Amino acid sequence: MCPVTVGTRLTRTLPPTGEKPFxxxxxxxxxxxxxxxxxxxxxVVHSGERPFLCPxxxxxKPFTTAGNLKNxxxxxTGEKPFxxxxxxxxxxxxxxxxxxxxxVVHSGVKSHxxxxxxxxxSQSGSRNIHVRKHHPSRRAEHSPEAKPLRQSEESPWxxxxxxx
Numbered sequence: 001m002c003p004v005t006v007g008t009r010l011t012r013t014l015p016p017t018g019e020k021p022f023x024x025x026x027x028x029x030x031x032x033x034x035x036x037x038x039x040x041x042x043x044v045v046h047s048g049e050r051p052f053l054c055p056x057x058x059x060x061k062p063f064t065t066a067g068n069l070k071n072x073x074x075x076x077t078g079e080k081p082f083x084x085x086x087x088x089x090x091x092x093x094x095x096x097x098x099x100x101x102x103x104v105v106h107s108g109v110k111s112h113x114x115x116x117x118x119x120x121x122s123q124s125g126s127r128n129i130h131v132r133k134h135h136p137s138r139r140a141e142h143s144p145e146a147k148p149l150r151q152s153e154e155s156p157w158x159x160x161x162x163x164x
Contacts, residue, residue, distance in 0.1 A: 041065065071095055 020032035022039040026046045033039040044050075050062030052069040056076045063069040071094065074080070080092035082099040086106045093099045101123065110120035112127040116135040121127040 018034075020034050022033040022036050024031045024033075024039060024042060024046075026043075029046070031042060033042065044064045050064050052063040052066050054061045054063070054069060054072055054076075056073070059076070061072060063072060074094035080094050082093040082096050084091045084093075084099060084102060084106075086103075089106070091102060093102065105122050107122070110122050112121045112124045113119070114121070114127055114130055114135070116131065119127075119130065121130065
């Protein structure tokens with residue numbers, strides 16, 4: 001179905017069809033969106049505009065969206081509303097994405113391998129700490145200028161592992 005026009009403004013696409021008629025015209029981008037409002041939110045990626053400022057004294061960090069600012073404010077308040085529901089864990093996180101990354105710890109999947117000794121880790125950060133602590137003289141071989149560390153097998157989580 002086509003977008004509904006109200007006056008001169010475009011509103012929601014009804015019903016959801018998978019169509020993404022609103023194309024970003026920024027050179028080299030190519031992203032498209034189902035809703036005009038989503039395209040407008042996306043455009044700040046290209047403009048560099050960050051109109052949402054942290055009101056905390058001494059901070060003032062700028063953000064592209066009110067939602068990103070809301071997430072950031074939890075740093076100052078200490079709020080951690082995203083609780084791991086795995087029995088006996090009890091960890092909580094300020095951001096949902098951090099909870100998702102944490103959940104791999106309970107899955108038993110260890111797809112981040114130490115390139116020096118071969119030990120496997122469930123999170124790339126744990127592997128990186130291991131390399132810095134146990135193989136400090138070998139760290140330079142795996143610097144960002146050198147070949148990045150890779151996951152030892154396909155991970156169900158997004159993102160690859162690079163050292164530092």
